[in-house]
Amino acid sequence: MMGGQSNTSAPARRPGILGPFGIWIAAAVLLAVMPAIFNSPVSVTIMNQMGISIIFALSYNMLLGQGGMLSFGHAVFFGLGGFLSVHVMNYVEYDGWPIPLPLLPFIGGLFGLAFAVIIGSFSTRRAGTVFAMISLGVGELVAACSIIFVAFFGGEEGVSGDRTMGPPVFGTEFLKEIEVYYLTAVIVLIAAALMYLFSLTPAGRMANAVRDNPERAEFVGYSQRQVRFISFCASGFFAGIAGGLFAVNYEILTEENLNLVTSGWVLLMAYIGGIGFFIGPIIGAVLLTLLQTVLSNHTELWLLYVGLLFVLTVMFVPSGLTGLIMMHGPAYKAGRLPNLTKPYLIAGFPLLVALAGGVAVLEMLHHFNNAPVGDTEAHFFWMAVDTHNPIIWAVAIGVTALGTYATCKATPQIREAWSAANDFSTKGDGR
Structure with missing residues (x-):
């Protein structure tokens, strides 16, 4: 699915001006103009990395999202494709x-x-925990081999190359x-379109069926192992494309990949x-x-913030950020989304205050425990503060506590507004 689940009871919509290819044309236009919008060498490098990550993440979604296969070794195909x-x-x-x-x-x-054909031939026999543990073992095995087989993997130094030595293309x-960026953008569009089309094929549809109810899929005549194997191989192919694109961009592959x-x-x-x-x-x-x-x-604690984001996603938004956005679809279609604006603002401001205080x-x-002796000034939020001043600590902790308390007080109002916006038991807009 490109967005959320389809509503079969809703009236059919006329295709847009651009037809079913509208979103792809819009994506191509956006990719074409982004270098002009973010006109700097650093921005182009970041956008190249985004393109690689998009293909890699979409290939992983073919396993976990579509096929229900939790893999801890998906980087194997990314790295092998890059090394070759x-x-x-x-x-x-x-x-x-x-x-x-x-x-x-x-x-x-x-x-x-x-390699996906080889590894998938035995790893896709089972799903669930068994598959996850096999993927973990294979991933560690290949990572260990990257240090042993120096001829192919280059040892700890890795393998490097020069992309400019090939024959010119037009x-x-x-x-x-910028030339590498447009190559990356074209490959991202091609790979994303192919993965989306795969999700519409019988193999892609049956991957969803095997994920949700493997016994019923077997009952209607489909081998759950073969369905998982096809998805696994397709996922390995696109992960290898991402790895090859990484090699083109950075011209070096190491064991870390x-x-x-x-x-x-x-x-x-x-x-x-x-x-x-899909998105x-x-x-x-x-x-x-x-x-x-x-x-x-800007901060050495960025990995801590990523970990906190992941934990909060698992605890409160298991469907991810896209799922959080799609939850507002019914209220939007019913014209009730503006009813949620005021409660969101009331709770959003103290939430931001609490987050700012917590980050502070x-x-x-971190600065107090790791700064050199005599260095008492920490820099964050475009400010410099004295980490040895108890008043600063009191203010930061107080702001965090007050923001958290105000957010908790506003939560019931959000729940009430959410229930009203999604109550379709009565006719009309419910206002």
């Missing part, structure tokens, strides 16, 4: 192989597919980041964004890439 792409890049440079650079990500995808040698940390990172992207929706991993990939590239430049306390605590 770097090697092919070197063959192009030193042996003169006439392979254009835009084909490298797809070569990496085929390598990821080959006069483009990919010397500039296929270890458990990378597998955990893609899980966070997919889950925080929302695994129940969910895209939102998660964009958000976590921003946290990794932008927030990490964490940053001050």
Whole structure:
């Protein structure tokens, strides 16, 4: 599904001006103008990383979101596809192989597919915890092999290449980041469209059925193992494309690109964004890439904030950020969404105050424990504060407590407004 679940009882809508391809055309236009909107070399690099993360997260969603397979080793296919792409890049440079650079990500995808066929042949026999543990074991095995088999993985130093040594493509040698960005954008569109089309195929639909009720899928004549195997192989192919695109962008692959940390990172992207929706991993990939590239430049505790975001998502919004947005669909269609504006504002302001106070306390605590002797000044929120001043501590803790208390007091009002906005038992708009 591109957005949320379809409502079969709703009246049919006329297709938009651009037809069923409207959202894809809009995405292509957005990708084309983004370099002009964020006109800086750093922004282009961040957008390239976003594109890689989007393909990687969508490929993982084919496992967890569509097939219900929780994997802790998905970075294996990402890393293997990237390593082969770097090697092919070197063959192009030193042996003169006439392979254009835009084909490298797809070569990496085929390598990821080959290993997905091998690994999936035994790992997809079971689902649930067994599959998760097998994926964890395979991931650790390949990560260990990356240190042992130096000829292919390059040991601790990894393998590097030069993307500019290949044959020019329409006069483009990919010397500039902006040229690599447009290549990344095209591949992102192609890969995302193919993954979306896969979700509409019988194999993609049956993956959802096997996820929800494997016994019933078997009853109607489909082998749940074969369905999982097909999804697993397709997921490995697109993860390999993401790895190949990583090799094109950064021209180096190391053990970090296929270890458990990378597998955990893609899980966070997919889950925080929302695994129940096709667009969910895209939102998660964009958000976590921003946290990794932008927030990490301002605080050393950025990983702590990512972990807190994941925990809060699991506890309060299991459907992810996209699910949180889609929950407002019925109220929007009924014209009752404005009724939620005032309660959200009443609770949103103290919530922001509580978050700001909590971040201040964490940053001050980190500075107090890790700053050099004599350094008493911490910098955050574009301010400088003395972490050895008890008054500053009292203010930060007090702001956090007051914001939390005000948010808790406003919560019943939100619940009441939410119930009223989603009460369709009576006719009319309910106001």
